[in-house]
Amino acid sequence: MLLHRAASLARMACIVSSVALVLTMPAQRCEAAVTVLDDAQRQVSLAQPAQRIVSLAPHITELLFEAGAGKNIVAVTDYSDYPEAAKKLPSIGNIFALDLERLLALKPDLVIIWGTGNAKILANKLRQNHITVFESEPHDFEMIATSLERFSILAGTSAVGKPAADAFRKRLDGLRKTYQPASSKPISVFYQMVRKPLMTLNDDHMVSSAIRLCGGRNVFGKLKELSSTITTEAVLAANPDVMLTTGESTEALQDWLAFPVLTAVRKQQFYTIKADLLNRAGPRILDGTEILCKHLTVARSKSMNQS
Structure with missing residues (x-):
């Protein structure tokens, strides 16, 4: 009788454990997937945070480093000279003379591009090659702050990017109070x-x-x-x-x-x-x-x- 009861309890524990595992697996996948809107109002989605990012503009490189994603950058464009660590990253040319073949060979899981002018054509080429593209074109200060937040979400570095965005907004508010005439x-x-x-x-x-x-x-x-x-x-x-x-x-x-x-x-x-x-x-x-x-x-x- 006791043995039968123990066996029943063991089976119940196994079932509960299996159900718990099934229930937690989708949640884990949901946490790994990330989605944001870029500056062209396109939805940018990744199955998991990007580990191999290509930056196609100097301002993007600076934003990525500030958002804590500098370690995820595998290549940049010419003139990406800040911070100092950016100078050590390989350059694949510039937006007007880009080595597309070399870029594709890097197998990036995210390319962040300056979303203006001829860059639109390049963005479409990258998408045709099944590369996830984020178009970055901040027009005001708040877009810079949200870029820090969105880049950090895409790179899985929100613990750095969110405070950086908050600090940016705080300093911006201080400048407005100091210098903006009433x-x-x-x-x-x-x-x-x-x-x-x-x-x-x-x-x-x-x-x-x-x-x-x-x-x-x-x-x-x-x-x-x-x-x-x-x-x-x-x-x-x-x-x-x-x-x-x-x-x-x-x-x-x-x-x-x-x-x-x-x-x-x-x-x-x-x-x-x-x-x-x-x-x-x-x-x-x-x-x-x-x-x-x-x-x-x-x-x-x-x-x-x-x-």
Whole structure:
């Protein structure tokens, strides 16, 4: 009798154990699978977090490292020079001259691509080769914060990526409180992206987000294209308070000294910021934004004193 009862209990324990195993297996698979929306509003899904990631833009490389996924990167593109560890990763060219065969040979489980211009064609080619693609094209600060979160989800590094996103938002909020004027008239800014041919950016670019945060207004913000060639006459007509460019010095702006009628020339309001701090939609954009805000604070003070 006792033996029979013991045997029955053993069988019940075995059944319960088997049922528990069956019930937990789908949950485990569910936890391993990850899905996010990319910046093109496409659903990006992986059966498990990516272990082999290819970054196809410098800002993407910076975001991946900040999100804790640097160890998962197997290749980058040219000019991926930050952080220092990124310089040690193999480059497969650039978005305009990419070694696609070499990329495919790396067998990535995720390729993150700068989702603009000709990159769309490359993204489609990769998908045709059954490669999972995330299109990254942040247009504002919050998209950078969510990029950190989404990249960390895809790489299984949320323990790093979520705090990094929170820290980014906290610093951003501090910059807004410090530099964003409550009611003063925006100071007009011309951003010279390229000297020859003369080119600028519109309000869809992160540079304009930085200008707005600092209490400025991009005089060419309403242009249709993200980047556009413009004329000298257009700049003269816009008559900006400030002229801004990237680089180590304001030498690229010296041609405008020939036009003393310009407010920026008359008030000597030429400013420059290191290119990768302002043009890259990565974590260091806040460094560039803070520098820009300090420049525009000086420019605003000059305008008030000289008006």
